Amino acid sequence: MFFRLFNLYRHYRFLLRTQWATEKTLRQIQLRGLKQIVRHAYQQVPYYRRLFDEAGFHPDQLQSLDDLRRIPISDKAAMAPYSRKDLVSANTPARELLPLSTAGSTGHPLNFCISRDAKFLRVVTEWRALSAHGVRWTDKVLAFRNTRHVYRDQFWFNRLGLMRRVFVHFGEPIERKLEIIARERPTLLQGYPSVLLDIMNHLPEQKLRRLGLRYLVSCGEVLDSHARRLLEESFQIPLINHYGAMEFGYLAWQCPEFDALHLNEEMFVFEILRNGRPVADGEEGEIVITSLHQFAMPFIRYRLGDRVRVLGHHCPCGRGLNTIDVLMGRTTDRIIRRDGSEANPHLFHLLYHEVSGLFQYQIIQRSPDRFRVRFVPLPGRETDSLKRRFQEKIDQIMGYPVAIEFEKLDQFTPGETGKLKLVQSEIGQPITAIAPSIRDQVFLDTITLGEKAESAGSKG
Ligand SMILES: [Zn+2]
Known part of the structure; x- marks a missing residue:
């Protein structure tokens, strides 16, 4: 347990440092990670062994990030028919696996697994983004999401008042939501823009400002500039936008100084493609992702189905992480x-x-x-x-x-x-x-363990 915590802390420090790295350094980090995960997938995961063999690709051929394009693209539809045995790495102990599932929204739900370590890394990645905006460890998060089948992440440090979270089902009636906000007194409210707008519409501005909130966090839907302006002006607090997907956790987060999302490039390799070729800065294409840290069930060149625009590495904030705009799905x-x-x-x-x-x-x-x-x-x-x-x-x-x-x-x-x-x-x-993948993010912390936990809200 302490070893795991120590590793997480080390990873957090790493992420705090590398967000300022140059593009060249980030590419080196990615290539190193890529060689590891591709080799691992070839040796341990039957699905990838077959995919690589059929394409005539061998991990030794991977000498640059461009070589990644020799591997065929996968997506939900391609992976869904395979069993866990085909997709999960043979050397991951079953007790380390957490089963998850994407929504059926794209017509092809995918059952997949992440390791316990990968789950903790999601929390760390999220906190890098939040801390860039000044969110403190003592801030209390109230998240509106799908809590129906939820395994809620409660850790011992929550009891010390650190990273406290309350999860409430987003479908609760508005009166109930307002009641829970009044009772829990969160400092950060997280949810779909539509849920945040609903709360805004049901309270007079004076009341909104007396809730004691410090931040709004939007995820799960594309946030348009109109909704953003409305929310920020009514609540009079900053809004932080996230982009993620169930399969990967947090992929990109809003720059504190600029209206763009920074990609978590130390954790993933992102390709933005049009007709199979990478697009130039300023152009749009579809996002294809390779996770560098999900060894239990690797995702290599995985197409999410979202359209994004690449904005480039030269963000005014000075961070080296590439930036994007998420467009409509x-x-x-x-x-x-x-x-x-x-x-x-x-x-x-x-x-x-x-x-x-x-x-x-x-x-x-x-x-x-x-x-x-x-x-x-x-x-x-x-x-x-x-x-x-x-x-x-x-x-x-x-x-x-x-x-x-x-x-x-x-x-x-x-x-x-x-x-x-x-x-x-x-x-x-x-x-x-x-965007279809963003929509799946509603299941981000949802681990299907049956009806084990009720929503935090209905527990009273
Ligand atoms: Zn920036």
Whole structure:
């Protein structure tokens, strides 16, 4: 335990130092890490051994970062059919593995693992970003996220008043959220911009400023400049923006001095590609990621499905870490209730975890009380219980019984899944664009251990 803590502390110090390193030094760190993880994956992970062999690639050929492009790109769809035995490194003891899952939002949920060490590294990476903004170890975080199946990270140092966190399900009614804020008195509020905006809309500005908050942290949705301005002006505190993905944890964080996100380049190799070629600064492309520290289940050249713009290494703050802008992924529509209020569309994204036996689905709202659910069950699952569960959950989200027309499919037509809008409404307008991988971040601390823990909120 102490060895682990010591290592974490060392890593934290390392990250504090390397954020100021030159591009050249960062590239050296990356190449060293890359050689290690690629060799490890080839020796220990059947999926990569096969992938490399089929592409005629051997780890010895990796002499520069450019050589990485000899390895084929993987994504959720490519990895999902493989079993844990194929994807997880043979030399990782089972007790070190934490099972996780991405949302079903892109149509291909992926069950994967990270090691305990990797989980701790996520916390350290997050704290580098927060501390750059002046967040203190004694600040108390209240995070609105999916807490349904959550294994909440409580550590012994939380009891000493350090890095305290309270998790509340983002789908709690607004009155309940306000009640919990008043009771817990956090200094930092974290959640989707839509959740933060909702809180803003329900309290007069004077009250907002008396909450004792020092920061807002936005994640899970693309934050547009309009929403940012609104939130900062109403709360009168700074807003810190994060970009991450379930598979990787925190990938990029907002520069304290400039409106851009710094990539965690010591932890990952980022490629921003268009037609397979890296784009120049100022251009946009799709982000492909290689994790340099996830040895338990490596992710090498993994496509998230998000579009970003590269801004370059010369940030006015002096940090050497490259900067990006996250652009739109796909959109989701507003779901409108009978009384005109909106149901949070993320609740519909979570149905994948609530309805068992489900492979893929799509929800279409026809009118305030009529829905159409298109779904593909897992092989061999009977569909009656699945439909009942859909009905139950959607009634619950809407707050009244709705009529649902079900359409069972063998599969969504090929090509459709890539562009599939998971939550669609014929009466609601599209809202903030949500990058598919960011959306998955709602599960960041969610480790599926069943219904073990209730949300912090409902515990009272
Ligand atoms: Zn900067």
